[in-house]
Amino acid sequence: MNYFQLFGLEAEFTLDLAELSATYQALQKTVHPDRFAHSSAQQQLLAVQKSAEINDAFQTLKQPISRGEYLLKLRNTDLPAEQETLGDVGFLMEQMELREMLADIEHASDVDAALFAAQETIDVQSQHLWQQLQEKLLVDDQAHNLSAGELLRKLKFYLKLQVELDRIEDSLFD
């Protein structure tokens, strides 16, 4: 049984997070140790294992990047190893500029405005990639799956930008 099936879902990228969360709570209740207090050691062990599996499934499906990667794995798409370098020069140039923009925030005359503008830029650009990802994942063929994999790799750079921006914001207001 794959993670989507475990949660009674179709293997699709778009899902309702509130519903996912509610199903998670309901599933965990069915394997709660209290229910197995009088069961055999074997049954108790199975319940613990099931609980761990439900937890892994929830963690994977909750985050859109891991959900996308998991979906591509189910579709038998060979994705580049995590350590494999990304070489899209145009994209990397943009990333360099975005990093420079973040580094300049603390020197801005209006720090609040600079933070706001940086957040907006990151949001708009990453939203654009999420949109493309959603569209690619609607079609299950090799070309679409490979492009989806590439988009997921790019989106990880935006996650990093967000972490950096949050760090800068914290350091400025400490």
Next chain:
Amino acid sequence: MAYSEKVIDHYENPRNVGSFDKNDPSVATGMVGAPACGDVMKLQLKIDDQGIIEDAKFKTYGCGSAIASSSLVTEWVKGKSIDEASEIKNTAIAEELALPPVKIHCSILAEDAIKAAIEDYKAKN
């Protein structure tokens, strides 16, 4: 996790930080990124007409190990021919900086940056 002394030295006193004009025909630019950590690295080589690397500069947004790896590479490539430079392996970088296994990808990034720069040079010339 503790950084090695060499990583700290390169991190605190990075060698050859900066940029050359990327439109200069003798300048090769290598851009690479690591999705695992979101690091971005730009390595530029100034190459004379004999194919010898005269100078190198880098700009890296990433962790201490990524900065140290690119800083070290700019020192290593200077004076080398492009063929010699293309033989620099990430294992040598990782060993010199005593990188722990979780930071090996930083050295891979630096090796790939050299390769990307040399490809750019070959495409230009």
